[in-house]
Each structure stands twice: as structure tokens, then as C-alpha cells.
Amino acid sequence: MVLASIIFCIIILVCEFAFAIEDSEQQTSLVSLTILPFARLGIVDANVQETLIQDVNSEIKFDQGAVELAAQKPTLIIDANKRWKLTAHTSGFNGPYPKDANDLMLKDASAEHVENGFIDFKSLSAKDQEVASFSAGVKNENHPCQYKILLDYAKDLPGTYTATVTFTLSTQGA
């Protein structure tokens, strides 16, 4: 009887020791995020207007052969999460006569990533031209632009000339 009791107690003690350990459980959670190429083009002061009045300044502009519109108008704001390209083209002028689309020039005064000669005034055309590009993503990159319109006493009749310029921002490559 004594031996049996001792054995029983030993078994109980062994079991007590065995069950003194703590318990732990784990679960996993997988998070998957798929990001596609993104590009966002913002524009400030999109519409620009200039009026040449009958004064000596207008005569000077005709003599110089061009009028520069307000600086930093429009200003483009670029966001992209990979390699990107900014292009521009124009629909051409509507006005008293079919003024040449090349008479509309554009300059991009951004400190970075301007390409294809647009760091200075360059003529636009009906065909898309690269204005700026970069091999990686950018955030809130400003491109302050400015228009310049060529003037010619012999061709530019009095009247109102309007042109639409389309800016396109696109991501590039695989």
C-alpha cells in the first residue's frame, strides 16, 4: 500500500511538472500589395492670356519678333512612381489667318530633368515632343513653363489668336 502510494505520488509530481509549462499559439497573416505604374500631372495657371495694346512696347515686341507671356504660367507638377516622360504638342492657332503652330514656343524653367532643348524657348508642333523625363519616380516636381509667340509685321493680322497645348505625362518601360 505504501509502495503504491509512493508510485502514485511520483506520477502526480511528474505530471505536475510536465504541466507547469506555459502555452503559446501563433497565427500568421500575409499582406500583399500590388502597385501598378502611376503618374499624376497637375497644372496651375493653365490658361494664359496676353494683349498687345497700341503703344511703343507692342512695337518693340514686333521689332524683336516675339512676345513672351507671363513666366511660370502654366506650372506643371509631376508625380510618378517610376521612369516617366513629359511631352507637349499644340493644336495650332485659331485666328484671323492660319498662324504657324511653330510660332508658339515653350520653355521649361525647371531645375531638373528638362530635355530636348526646352531649357530655353523651343517651338511646339502638332507632334508630341519630349519636354522632360527621368529614370525614376518623383514627387511634386515643379516645372514652371513659359510661352513665347513669334510675331511678324507682314503676317500677323490684328485679331485674337488662341492655341491649345496638351501636356502628357506617361510612365515608361517595363
Place this chain on the structure above:
Amino acid sequence: MIIKKALLLHAKVIILLLPLLCFCSPLFAATTNTGEFALDIPSISKLSIQDADQVINLIQGASGEAAYEAGYVEAEPAKPKLVVDANANWKLSVSAMMEWDLVGNYQKAVSDLLLKVSSTAGHQTGFGSFAPISLLDQEIASSASGADNENYNCIYRILLNWQKDIPGVYVIILTYTLSTQPT
């Protein structure tokens, strides 16, 4: 599961040994014995998870761009949902199992994954607002007593950066751990 098996074995051993112990006594026929039954309950905890895996697709459109502009994208609320059961003092914690999978050569920071947890159980100790995940275990909740079906609703937020987060598929695995604690 192992502890359940051990408990069952424990009970079986006692049941099997009782008659043996009785027959070992030469005075069995002449005496009366009072029967004893011992039930040992170990520390037991159970962690359940619902909607464990979260898949987020940033679509090309206003919502995707808006997410980048906001600087983050959020997964659906209350996903995953953790359910805690424990019969002793316990702790619920979370950590990242490893870094994000590489996208090209880009290694997204683990801390770009934020977690927010909400619970009405009254035992939450962390992640009451969005806080970054790390490779180290961080406590979500704990209690000095047991818990019965305590719900912890999680929501993930992933930080986005135009200049860093290139297109691709980003994957990371989190580990939630529920453990009973030594007294």
C-alpha cells in the same frame, strides 16, 4: 494540441493505475477506501484568426493616385480579426516574420506597414492608433487573468512614396503570438 494529449494521457494513467493500486493492497477486501480524483489543468491558450490574408491592389486611376498623394493605402477594416482564449494570464503580440519581399532591387521598410487594433475587451495595451510593425515582437494586449472569446479587430496601413515605391508586388508576413505568462 500536445498539452491536450498530455492531459488525456494523464487522466488515462490515473484511471488505469487506480485499480492496480487497489489490487496491490492485501487489505482490499477488508477495508473501505475513499476514491480520489485529480484533474490537472495546464495553461491553455488559443488564438484564432479570421481573414488572415489581405490583398490590396492599387488600381490605375484616381484612387491609386489619391493613395500616393495621401502617402498611404489602407486595407479593409477588421481584417484580420483575432480571437483570444486563455485560461491564465496571457499576452498577445505581433511581429513581422521577415522583411518585405524584394521588388527589383528595392527593399521596402518593414516599418512602412502600420497596424491599428481595436477591441472592447479592455485588455489592449498597444496599437490603439496606427503604429509601425517591426521584426521585434510588440505587445498588442495582455491580461492577468483568462480570456473568453476576446475579439481584436485589426486594420493594416501601408505607407506609399512616389519616389521609392516602384510598381510591383509587395508581400510581407506577420506573426501573431498568444502566450500564457509565468505568474
